Amino acid sequence: MKKLILWLALAGLASCSPGYHLTNRTASRIGVDSVTAPANASVARFLTPYRQGLEKTMNEVLTHSTGRIEKGQPDGPLNDILTDALLQQSIQRYGKPIDCSHLNFGGIRNNLPEGNITTGSVFEVMPFDNQLVVLTLTGDMLQQLLDHFSSGNKLVVGGMRAKLQNGKAQSVTFTNGRTLQPSETYTVVTSDYIADGGDNANFLKNAIKRETLNYLMRDALIDYFRQQGKTGQPLTPTSDGRISLN
Amino acid sequence: MDASASTRRQFLKLLGTAAVVGSVAPDIMAGSARPKTTMLTILHTNDVHSRLDPFPMDGSRNAGRGGVARRATLIQQIRQEQENVLLLDAGDIFQGTPYFNVYKGEPEILAMNQLGYDAGTIGNHDFDGGIDNMVTQFGKATFPLLIANYDFRNTVLDGKTKPYKVFTKDGIKVGVFGLGIKPEGLIPKDAYKETKYLDPIDIGNDMATRLRTEQKCDYVICLSHLGYKYDGPTVSDNVLAARTRNIDGIIGGHTHTFLDAPVTVNNADGQPIWINQVGFAGINLGRIDLTFERGKASMAGQSVEVK
Numbered sequence: 001m002k003k004l005i006l007w008l009a010l011a012g013l014a015s016c017s018p019g020y021h022l023t024n025r026t027a028s029r030i031g032v033d034s035v036t037a038p039a040n041a042s043v044a045r046f047l048t049p050y051r052q053g054l055e056k057t058m059n060e061v062l063t064h065s066t067g068r069i070e071k072g073q074p075d076g077p078l079n080d081i082l083t084d085a086l087l088q089q090s091i092q093r094y095g096k097p098i099d100c101s102h103l104n105f106g107g108i109r110n111n112l113p114e115g116n117i118t119t120g121s122v123f124e125v126m127p128f129d130n131q132l133v134v135l136t137l138t139g140d141m142l143q144q145l146l147d148h149f150s151s152g153n154k155l156v157v158g159g160m161r162a163k164l165q166n167g168k169a170q171s172v173t174f175t176n177g178r179t180l181q182p183s184e185t186y187t188v189v190t191s192d193y194i195a196d197g198g199d200n201a202n203f204l205k206n207a208i209k210r211e212t213l214n215y216l217m218r219d220a221l222i223d224y225f226r227q228q229g230k231t232g233q234p235l236t237p238t239s240d241g242r243i244s245l246n
Numbered sequence: 247m248d249a250s251a252s253t254r255r256q257f258l259k260l261l262g263t264a265a266v267v268g269s270v271a272p273d274i275m276a277g278s279a280r281p282k283t284t285m286l287t288i289l290h291t292n293d294v295h296s297r298l299d300p301f302p303m304d305g306s307r308n309a310g311r312g313g314v315a316r317r318a319t320l321i322q323q324i325r326q327e328q329e330n331v332l333l334l335d336a337g338d339i340f341q342g343t344p345y346f347n348v349y350k351g352e353p354e355i356l357a358m359n360q361l362g363y364d365a366g367t368i369g370n371h372d373f374d375g376g377i378d379n380m381v382t383q384f385g386k387a388t389f390p391l392l393i394a395n396y397d398f399r400n401t402v403l404d405g406k407t408k409p410y411k412v413f414t415k416d417g418i419k420v421g422v423f424g425l426g427i428k429p430e431g432l433i434p435k436d437a438y439k440e441t442k443y444l445d446p447i448d449i450g451n452d453m454a455t456r457l458r459t460e461q462k463c464d465y466v467i468c469l470s471h472l473g474y475k476y477d478g479p480t481v482s483d484n485v486l487a488a489r490t491r492n493i494d495g496i497i498g499g500h501t502h503t504f505l506d507a508p509v510t511v512n513n514a515d516g517q518p519i520w521i522n523q524v525g526f527a528g529i530n531l532g533r534i535d536l537t538f539e540r541g542k543a544s545m546a547g548q549s550v551e552v553k
Contacts, residue, residue: 004306017420019462019464019540019541020284020417020418020419020464020465020538020539020540020541021464021465021538021540021541022285022465022494022536022537023537023538023539024536024537025279025520025534025535025536025537026534026535027507027508027520027522027531027532027533027534027535028503028534029309029496029506029524029530029531029534030320030530030531031529031530032311032312032313032316032317032320032529032531033300033310033311033312033316034300034310034531036316037316037320037323038319039313039314039315039316039317039318039319040315040316040318040322041315042314042360043314043315043318043357043360043361046353046356046357046360047298047299047314047315047353047357050298050345050353051299052422053348053349054349057344057348058344070509099344112482115302123344123347129341129374131434134430153250188352192434199413212434212436214436214505216351218347244309
């Protein structure tokens with residue numbers, strides 16, 4: 001008898017409760033579109049105020065521009081204004097000086113329009129939820145970063161000027177007056193995506209220090225443009241030629 | 247009551263009926279001892295990613311597809327046709343449209359309440375608003391967030407989620423538990439904080455066995471955000487399926503995999519279990535119809551009958 005009970009237990013049949021067992025299973029994948037189903041009125045009604053609020057948010061006019069602000073290589077008005085904005089907002093958030101800012105060229109997803117610049121415009125430029133990260137680097141590592149992104153003339157930076165030659169950054173000068181010395185340390189604000197080795201920048205994982213600002217890049221840009229709009233002065237698309245080809 | 251005699255009776259009955267159940271049973275048993283058949287319909291989504299509205303009509307591949315209000319209509323129709331329905335989500339409810347950026351997940355959760363979701367699990371992007379936001383938004387849910395392999399004890403989420411839930415539908419006991427992906431390297435540490443990730447195979451085996459034996463579940467579903475399949479040894483739904491026992495079906499997510507139909511994988515006991523995943527963004531609703539008969543059997547159409 002014991003043997004019998006053991007066998008039943010092994011087969012998973014030991015329970016005294018009757019239970020159920022599966023005799024058939026079928027599956028289907030139902031496409032959700034206007035053909036398969038009309039919108040449920042009550043759910044649609046529930047969404048309406050959220051959508052309207054969203055449109056209101058996305059349509060908030062932050063500032064104005066006298067012309068289209070476009071990205072460019074090796075430099076462009078959009079490159080400059082975005083990196084300057086990120087540097088300024090990051091310094092405010094960090095509460096300490098930061099030497100320079102960096103953006104990956106591919107992360108700039110659209111240009112800013114002429115006329116009204118809305119929250120939606122900024123979402124189109126920066127749809128990703130990238131966090132701002134302050135990296136502390138030796139001069140050597142910063143040079144490596146600049147060289148890495150100079151390849152293909154895709155160096156987008158704020159707080160410095162440089163000349164590109166054969167995919168290397170030369171004649172680097174900082175707006176704050178510092179010079180690039182191999183053994184000194186520098187702070188650079190970039191995205192968590194780059195700080196974590198994105199765009200093949202794996203060497204940045206060896207940074208001396210990595211500090212998250214808990215501040216989305218996009219939020220920093222929205223804050224910057226909103227503040228700028230309050231001055232009443234429209235933006236004028238200009239590039240200061242901080243990055244030039246040698 | 248003499249338990250062993252009763253067991254013996256069950257066993258003898260098993261020997262008497264096992265051979266016929268499944269193939270020719272309906273005709274032979276019709277009229278007199280036809281067993282009670284109960285249907286259960288599982289509806290499921292994964293990686294909806296804040297796609298409350300259909301994709302905009304901008305000529306892109308998914309233009310006009312999806313939308314939570316249409317999904318509501320479909321679910322309502324199926325609920326009218328089927329008595330026993332479970333509606334489940336496999337994670338990454340949040341992130342992907344400005345709805346999340348602006349409202350931090352509230353309309354996603356409230357919409358799921360309206361659609362009558364029975365349970366969901368947690369995806370990596372559900373951490374995107376931070377762990378405090380998860381407490382706020384999950385607090386608005388009328389359905390439980392199930393996750394068995396995240397230890398939230400040292401976080402604000404402690405006690406706000408459950409490892410599993412047992413649903414009883416027309417007498418059928420369905421155990422549902424959740425498994426999440428490894429946060430390290432995927433989610434910012436600032437977002438998941440002191441969440442401890444526990445091995446999904448160990449926890450999956452433990453959960454499924456407990457649901458089967460202690461909770462006497464007739465069917466065990468794992469809601470997984472591990473991902474369908476990877477090159478290399480990374481744990482996926484395929485690995486989970488093959489290395490565990492007592493899970494009957496895996497509803498997956500994370501990899502945004504469009505499976506035309508569930509994929510069958512033999513588990514550690516050699517039983518063919520199902521893995522399903524239906525893409526992302528609410529473009530599809532997955533539907534699995536299960537038929538049960540009274541009596542114990544191992545699983546998956548291996549009809550072994552005990553009355």
